[in-house]
Amino acid sequence: MTIPAAEKTPETKKQEALADFARFVNPQKARVLKNAGLDIIEDRREGAMVWDITGEAYIDCITSAGSFNVGRRNPVIVQALKEALDRYDLGGFLLCSKQKADLARKLAEITPGDLQFVMFGAGGGEANDFAIKLARGFTFKTDIISTVKAYHGHTGFSLAAIGRDAYKQPFFPMVPGFSQVPFNDLDAMAAAITEKTAAILIEPVQGEGGIHVATDGYLKGLRELCDAHEVLLIFDEIQTGFGRTGKMFCADHSGVVPDIMTVAKSLGGALYPISATIYREELNDFVMAHPFTHLSTFGGSDLGCIVGSAVIDYLRDNQVPEHAAAMGDRFQAGFDRLSDKYPDLLMEVRRKGLMMGLQFTNDSIGPRMSYQLAQRGVMAIYTGNEPSVMRLMPVLEISPEQVDAVVEALDGSMAAVMEQGGIEAY
């Protein structure tokens, strides 16, 4: 017998959604998420919070890996999109557009140094693909060096640059000309550069790789290597951008200016997909010669650009990066207490602003912590390339009380993991 929709309980609706997801989308993903206690069907979303369809509340510390910096359904950004929808649509991608021009000007204003020209896209992988195309096209060289455990997206060139074979192996052969060296190891990078090297591609903080923070000295050293060998430096700020690390861009901490920077995720305000590749004026020689070299129907749509501009205004007007820095420090005080209390479990804390990673003793602990945290009202997930690391990336305007609640949930979760037999249990 079929139950009429109006009579279904929230729990029934949830189980139906999960069953349909498993049947028509991805059964294995559904299983993995269930095991990690993350079989959540998001319903209401607001600020730092999300509510499961059954009404369970969670502090969102996943935020689609840093895509919701301005918060979930931020009313200012929602209003900007609503007004845009009353008047505009995607816009013709072949035409010049005021919305594109406005957002490009703002990106040039807020990105470091002399980064100026912008190529728009719809996602982060696409932004990196164009960065690599630009590097090859401009330098007439082929090779791209990235880092072990790096994550740059699952599209063509970006996939080749990823530092994890599991993502690539089923699709070998990859685009040739890509290699990876250990992160934060300047000597390894220097040794890998040849006369064929077009660019070094780097995340200033590796996200999926397990929240590994590049030292200022490393980034400065990369800049020097690039200048010495006429190699371009590309910063992938797709996770680290727009206030996540306590400054507008992670590059602002070290003062190192890359030749190309890629952004995506939070530029879309958790509402509309958009990405951008921003590059120095000199590199525009290549685009002048090939003005239609990267066409993207949905890239930099008028609606996306309006949202992106609203996001930048919001971050600047409300000093959101500064708030993120302060909340990151508040988290750190809690992490210090937890490190003292659970020395066998919590090996290390790695953090820049609100890009935070807790290094646990082994790979089983990431999923177990996700499960325990979900039981305590916190949605958090271990990193893709390093499951022993719990990544915490809440919205940037998380309140001090919510920070304390996450720390308390971590404390309870670690206690529960230890009670289950600690690091030996699995």
Ligand SMILES: Cc1ncc(COP(=O)(O)O)c(C=O)c1O
């Ligand atoms: C550092 C980094 N680069 C690139 C990407 C790919 O972005 P997208 O999923 O929008 O293609 C991601 C996504 O998580 C990322 O974290």
